[in-house]
Amino acid sequence: MLRTYEGIRFFSDKQMVILDIGSAYTKFGYAGEPTPRGIIRTEIKCPDTKKLRRIYDYKDTEDLYQLLVEFLHALFFKHVVISPKDARIVILESLLVPTQFRDTLAKVLFRHFEIGSLMLLSTHLATISTLGVNSALVLDIGYKEATLIPIYEGEPILKAWQALPLGGQVVHELVKCFIFNWCFINSYFFNRYLMKSLREIYPNVDITEKLVEDIKVRTCFVTTLERSAKLGTADAPKPPPAIKYPGVKSINIPGEIREEAFEVLWERDNDNLSIPTMILNAIIQCPIDTRRTLAENILLIGGTAMAKGFASRLKSELLTLVKSSHYSEKLKIQTFMFHTAPSKPNYTAWLGGAIFGSVDLPLRCLTKENYLKSDRVPDWVSLIDNQRDESTVCET
Amino acid sequence: MSYLNQPDYVCYVCNCGSLKPISKIYFCRHCSKIRCGYCVCQEVDSHYCPNCMENLPSSEVRLKKNKCSNCFKCPCCFQTLSTRAGHVPLRVVPADGEDSKDVKTTPKKVYYLSCSLCRWTSRDAGIPDQSMATGGWPEQENPHTSRINTLIDYHKILASIEKQQSERKKFRPKHPYMQIAMFRITSAMVRKHIGHPAKPTNESTDQPSPAVASTEVEELPTDIFTKPVEITKITTLEQRLQQPDVQTENVNELRPQHRQLLVRRSQRCRVCEHNLCKPDFCSQSAKFKIQLAAFYHVPEVRIVTCEPLRPGKSSELLLKFCNPTQHQTQVVLLPLDTPMTPILTLVDEKEEVKQDNAQQGSESPNLLPSIVRQVPVVEETKPIKITANADVVLPQNCLILPRRDDAAEYDDTGDTHNFQDDPKFVIWRKGNKAVIKLHVTPHENIEENNNQPVVIGFVMQYRYVNTITTLEHKAPQKLDLKVKLYLTIGNIVGSA
Ligand SMILES: [Zn+2]
Ligand SMILES: [Zn+2]
Ligand SMILES: [Zn+2]
Ligand SMILES: [Zn+2]
Numbered sequence: 001m002l003r004t005y006e007g008i009r010f011f012s013d014k015q016m017v018i019l020d021i022g023s024a025y026t027k028f029g030y031a032g033e034p035t036p037r038g039i040i041r042t043e044i045k046c047p048d049t050k051k052l053r054r055i056y057d058y059k060d061t062e063d064l065y066q067l068l069v070e071f072l073h074a075l076f077f078k079h080v081v082i083s084p085k086d087a088r089i090v091i092l093e094s095l096l097v098p099t100q101f102r103d104t105l106a107k108v109l110f111r112h113f114e115i116g117s118l119m120l121l122s123t124h125l126a127t128i129s130t131l132g133v134n135s136a137l138v139l140d141i142g143y144k145e146a147t148l149i150p151i152y153e154g155e156p157i158l159k160a161w162q163a164l165p166l167g168g169q170v171v172h173e174l175v176k177c178f179i180f181n182w183c184f185i186n187s188y189f190f191n192r193y194l195m196k197s198l199r200e201i202y203p204n205v206d207i208t209e210k211l212v213e214d215i216k217v218r219t220c221f222v223t224t225l226e227r228s229a230k231l232g233t234a235d236a237p238k239p240p241p242a243i244k245y246p247g248v249k250s251i252n253i254p255g256e257i258r259e260e261a262f263e264v265l266w267e268r269d270n271d272n273l274s275i276p277t278m279i280l281n282a283i284i285q286c287p288i289d290t291r292r293t294l295a296e297n298i299l300l301i302g303g304t305a306m307a308k309g310f311a312s313r314l315k316s317e318l319l320t321l322v323k324s325s326h327y328s329e330k331l332k333i334q335t336f337m338f339h340t341a342p343s344k345p346n347y348t349a350w351l352g353g354a355i356f357g358s359v360d361l362p363l364r365c366l367t368k369e370n371y372l373k374s375d376r377v378p379d380w381v382s383l384i385d386n387q388r389d390e391s392t393v394c395e396t
Numbered sequence: 397m398s399y400l401n402q403p404d405y406v407c408y409v410c411n412c413g414s415l416k417p418i419s420k421i422y423f424c425r426h427c428s429k430i431r432c433g434y435c436v437c438q439e440v441d442s443h444y445c446p447n448c449m450e451n452l453p454s455s456e457v458r459l460k461k462n463k464c465s466n467c468f469k470c471p472c473c474f475q476t477l478s479t480r481a482g483h484v485p486l487r488v489v490p491a492d493g494e495d496s497k498d499v500k501t502t503p504k505k506v507y508y509l510s511c512s513l514c515r516w517t518s519r520d521a522g523i524p525d526q527s528m529a530t531g532g533w534p535e536q537e538n539p540h541t542s543r544i545n546t547l548i549d550y551h552k553i554l555a556s557i558e559k560q561q562s563e564r565k566k567f568r569p570k571h572p573y574m575q576i577a578m579f580r581i582t583s584a585m586v587r588k589h590i591g592h593p594a595k596p597t598n599e600s601t602d603q604p605s606p607a608v609a610s611t612e613v614e615e616l617p618t619d620i621f622t623k624p625v626e627i628t629k630i631t632t633l634e635q636r637l638q639q640p641d642v643q644t645e646n647v648n649e650l651r652p653q654h655r656q657l658l659v660r661r662s663q664r665c666r667v668c669e670h671n672l673c674k675p676d677f678c679s680q681s682a683k684f685k686i687q688l689a690a691f692y693h694v695p696e697v698r699i700v701t702c703e704p705l706r707p708g709k710s711s712e713l714l715l716k717f718c719n720p721t722q723h724q725t726q727v728v729l730l731p732l733d734t735p736m737t738p739i740l741t742l743v744d745e746k747e748e749v750k751q752d753n754a755q756q757g758s759e760s761p762n763l764l765p766s767i768v769r770q771v772p773v774v775e776e777t778k779p780i781k782i783t784a785n786a787d788v789v790l791p792q793n794c795l796i797l798p799r800r801d802d803a804a805e806y807d808d809t810g811d812t813h814n815f816q817d818d819p820k821f822v823i824w825r826k827g828n829k830a831v832i833k834l835h836v837t838p839h840e841n842i843e844e845n846n847n848q849p850v851v852i853g854f855v856m857q858y859r860y861v862n863t864i865t866t867l868e869h870k871a872p873q874k875l876d877l878k879v880k881l882y883l884t885i886g887n888i889v890g891s892a
Contacts, residue, residue: 015458025637034544037461039637062779073438081462081659083439111775114437114666131607132547217633221620241624259621297609306643309616337609342540342547344643351544358548359555372773 014116016357017080020092020123020350021105023056024143024168025303027350028080031090031357034342036350038079044071056144061104068108076113084113088365090357092123092349094140095147096163106377110368117365119357120377124149125156126352127301130341137294139279140349141265141304143168148278152290160285162278166265168304172212174264175220178257179207211247219243219253220261222309225316228263262307266317276317284330296337303346311338406697408690409880410435413778422672423693424665425864428738428875430690431665431672435775441662441675447476447655463654466531470511471521471638471650477509479529480517509533509652521648536651538641546604662686666773692720695727695797695858697881700831704889705786705850708840712833713788713852713885719797719828723861728794729834730855732784732880739876782882784853786838791821800828836885844888853882 016031021042029036043054044067055071058064076084089109093102102120109115124138124147134154140147148162227237239255268274273281279298283291300311318336321327341348366377407415412435422431443457444450445464452460468477483503506525509518518533519525526532538544617623629647636643638653663673674686700714719725796815817825824831838850855878862873 027640032548033461034538034541035641039640069434077438077440077659077661081440081443081457081657085437085439111773114773129547129551130544132550132604133606214632217636218627218630219625221616224616227621237621240621243625243627245627308620311613312615315611315613335611337611338613339607339609341607342543344640346643347640355544355548355551359551360559361555368773 014082014087016088016090017082018090018092018350018353018357019075019080020347020353021055022142022303023054025346026075027347028075029350029354031354033354034351036347036354039347040075040079042071044074046070056101061100064101064104065108068105069112072108072113084109084115086114086116086368088117088119089115090119090121090353092121092126092353094123094142094145095149095161096145102377106366106371110371115368117367118371118377119361119365121353121356122149122156123147123301123349123352125151126356127299127341127349128154129352129355130343130348131299131339133297133339135290135293136297136299136339137279137282138299138301139275139305140302141167141275141300141310142302143304146265146275146278146302146304148282150282150286150290150294152286152294157286157290160282162282164269164273164275164278166275167302168213168216170264171216171220171261171304172209175212175216175257175261176207178261179212215245215253215257216261219245219258220307221258222262222265222307222313223259224309225313225320227259228266228313231260231263262310265304266313274317276314276321279314279318279336280321280327280331283333284327291331291333295333296335297339298336299339299341299348301341301345301348305345403884405699405884407782407882407884408694409780409882411777412775413780415780415782415882418690418694418696421690421694422663422665422688423690424668424670424672425688425693425862426668426670427665428860428862428877429667430694430879431663433663434778435666436663436672437666437669438661438663440659442660443657444660445655446658452657457657460654462657464657465654467655468509468533468652469655470514470516471635471652472516472647473511473514474638475511475513476655477511477516477518477652479507480510481505481507481529482525516650518652521650523651533652536639536642540641543604550604693860694879695719695725695856697856697883699883699885702836702885705836705838705886706890707838707842707888710789710835710837713836714823714831714833715883716829716831717795717797720800721861722799723859724796724799725859726794726796727859728857729790730857730878731790732853732855734855734857734878736855736878736880738878780880780882782851782853784851784882785842785848786836786850786852786885788837788852788854789835790854791818791832791834793818793821795822795830795832797830798828838888842888844890847887849884850886850888851882851884853880855880 018027018029018031018036020027024042025039026042027036027039029038041054042056043052045051046053046067047070053067055064055067058067072084076082076087091105106118109118123140127138127140128134128136128151135152137150138148144165144167146162146164146166150157150160223231230236240258242255243253243258245251245253265275268277279295283294286294300314305311315336315338322331322333341351343351371377404415404417406417408418408421408430410416410421410430410432412432414432414434416432420432422436423429424431440454443452443454443462445452445467447467448464450464450466452464469475470477483505504527506527507529508525509523511517523534631645631647631650635647635650636645639651642649642651644650660675662671662675664671671686672688673684675684696718698716698718700716702713703711705711717727815822815825817830821832822830823833836850836852842848842850857876857878860875860877862875
């Protein structure tokens with residue numbers, strides 16, 4: 001298609017844009033490139049109130065629509081730097097993305113920005129293309145949640161998917177709790193801290209989400225299973241050194257916060273679930289002949305998986321858990337093996353999109369014409385169950 | 397133009413539903429409609445470096461990954477780095493890693509990068525000085541690039557196999573459009589392709605070595621429980637994300653990054669695809685090649701004064717109207733519920749182009765024949781977020797405003813116009829401007845202390861002479877256009 005006003009332009013030569021709009025950070029860049037062009041916070045200044053707002057904290061569909069318009073405008077013109085009109089876009093989406101979100105996102109992209117085509121890729125599925133294997137157990141630990149889908153011989157075993165509200169956000173809450181109350185009502189730490197809270201010591205320090213994140217990223221780590229078991233008991237190990245934290249008024253981060261902030265990810269909830277049980281429960285729900293392959297092809301992605309000591313803790317938790325009475329009868333697995341993608345875990349899913357986006361897959365793209373005709377995005381989860389008729393197929 | 401920074405007291409309602417001050421709206425002369433930043437099509441017009449102001453053509457931008465090759469930003473505080481010159485004895489390192497004894501020669505001029513804000517220097521980071529001021533700074537490449545390229549090639553082959561299959565065998569994936577099916581097909585092709593003895597030669601090139609999982613994972617450093625940490629040596633997340641493929645924790649390993657280019661945008665009417673605003677190509681220039689700001693086409697309304705407002709009581713409101721065009725206009729104020737369709741009043745020729753009712757529903761009269769256009773994508777209009785809470789008595793008369801005459805601006809001899817103005821309505825007049833008096837009555841239910849501003853609204857109908865048509869050898873059209881206005885006139889003082 002060409003437009004004649006002011007010269008001839010073809011839209012097909014535009015590079016494919018890859019976007020992974022995470023609940024905390026958005027990864028963006030172009031197909032075929034090994035690194036994202038940038039990683040920015042998924043937030044935008046509200047034009048009316050001038051306050052920063054997270055996109056995922058939307059009130060309703062109308063609010064989300066306006067937030068996405070503002071956010072994507074900044075993304076296209078300040079960061080990705082591309083005219084969105086007629087652009088070809090790949091969006092990585094989580095298994096748990098609400099229909100409201102994906103429908104609104106598609107509407108904003110097609111109706112407001114008039115993009116040319118959209119390819120929606122599942123985060124977990126796209127990720128395995130970074131390995132060159134076709135079976136992997138992909139565990140994504142992001143900001144709001146941890147999600148898992150096993151993929152065997154290129155096919156996702158959907159009945160075995162797992163999701164828990166564990167990720168960066170709960171760690172932030174815990175750090176905040178430490179700072180505000182100093183004693184956290186939690187099995188491990190209850191009654192341990194009867195000293196003053198940081199808030200009492202430093203009443204003038206503004207404890208923002210950003211500061212909490214900074215404390216987490218720069219000072220906290222995932223401790224070993226061995227030490228973790230002793231935390232809160234009589235022979236608790238000596239905490240790691242405290243860190244003097246700079247700022248307008250410097251604050252002191254006690255070693256306890258550093259060591260225990262991530263403990264919330266390993267603690268069993270009321271249903272006895274945690275990050276390691278997600279992996280074991282998923283494997284149990286997979287056919288017997290796939291289990292070993294999956295246990296020996298674990299891939300961890302998402303920003304929270306980058307926490308220091310995360311993978312080694314997960315490994316020891318898994319090895320201990322399989323020996324427990326709950327799992328030892330059901331699972332005959334002794335070894336767990338982990339993959340390393342050619343990327344950092346917080347953008348591995350983006351890289352998967354960048355690899356797929358560089359491949360010509362016209363059948364998988366929802367074109368503007370087809371979107372405008374049907375006015376909706378096909379839902380991949382229900383497609384697996386063959387529940388949808390095929391009338392909305394966007395063929396080329 | 398200081399009033400540009402004030403809160404928006406007078407807002408025009410764009411056709412998309414946005415409320416904007418006149419300084420932020422466009423007027424498409426081709427559609428004779430108001431447009432704004434929300435409802436126009438924005439495009440990247442040109443790229444430039446905000447530091448050295450160099451303009452780059454888009455082909456080069458793509459090649460340089462949207463970065464300026466000359467300018468660097470500080471990896472610590474993200475300010476632009478400056479190049480500093482220094483004299484150091486030139487050290488020659490022996491080539492084959494033999495004896496590493498330095499050989500001193502005469503001092504040579506060398507260059508290093510330095511941040512004037514946080515004092516970071518390339519020397520602190522251990523980056524060798526350069527002999528040229530213009531660069532030669534080591535570029536960091538993602539260490540996984542070749543592996544990723546192999547994976548990309550592999551997936552491309554898979555896709556082409558699949559394409560061939562679908563063409564040859566009339567084979568169709570069951571669910572050709574979803575990613576699930578894609579992987580299913582892809583993996584099926586992998587199996588088929590690898591297991592095919594007919595093509596053993598291709599195998600090695602097609603299939604990259606699959607990643608190997610390991611039982612070993614990165615362990616927590618053992619000294620983490622005892623080693624004191626200095627926080628200033630640990631990078632922040634923001635610093636890490638500047639170089640996503642490295643994300644180093646160690647401040648000394650941060651490397652300067654090329655400065656990202658900025659863009660100038662042009663705005664295009666989504667309905668007729670004409671440019672509404674196009675900046676000059678030269679990045680230093682603040683001029684525009686095309687600029688169709690509403691400021692030059694639509695009468696501007698300003699609030700002069702307003703008497704103290706009391707609920708249920710009538711107050712006087714003085715508004716100043718200004719005609720920015722080269723043609724005389726007449727303004728009529730109508731109630732908010734007036735239908736917004738434009739009326740073509742006059743065509744200065746026998747060949748009358750009557751605007752029929754059928755066209756009223758569509759976006760605009762199509763003034764552009766024979767242009768291949770895409771079907772405009774329709775976006776729903778936004779609901780208007782403001783409601784009027786005061787009644788306003790609108791005059792029956794129309795207000796005539798003469799054309800703008802820049803020469804007359806400085807002429808104090810008085811107006812030569814002779815309008816039959818109603819002195820109760822028009823209380824002042826000069827050149828293309830006039831002040832009118834209206835009576836507003838805030839609703840009874842507004843209370844003083846809840847800080848709710850008093851808002852009035854009306855439809856302004858103005859005569860517009862469209863000269864665009866003369867380019868198409870037609871006579872200028874005279875249109876009576878309408879725009880909705882909401883004015884925030886003040887707060888309630890005292891009760892009724
Ligand atoms: Zn608008
Ligand atoms: Zn530059
Ligand atoms: Zn600096
Ligand atoms: Zn137009």
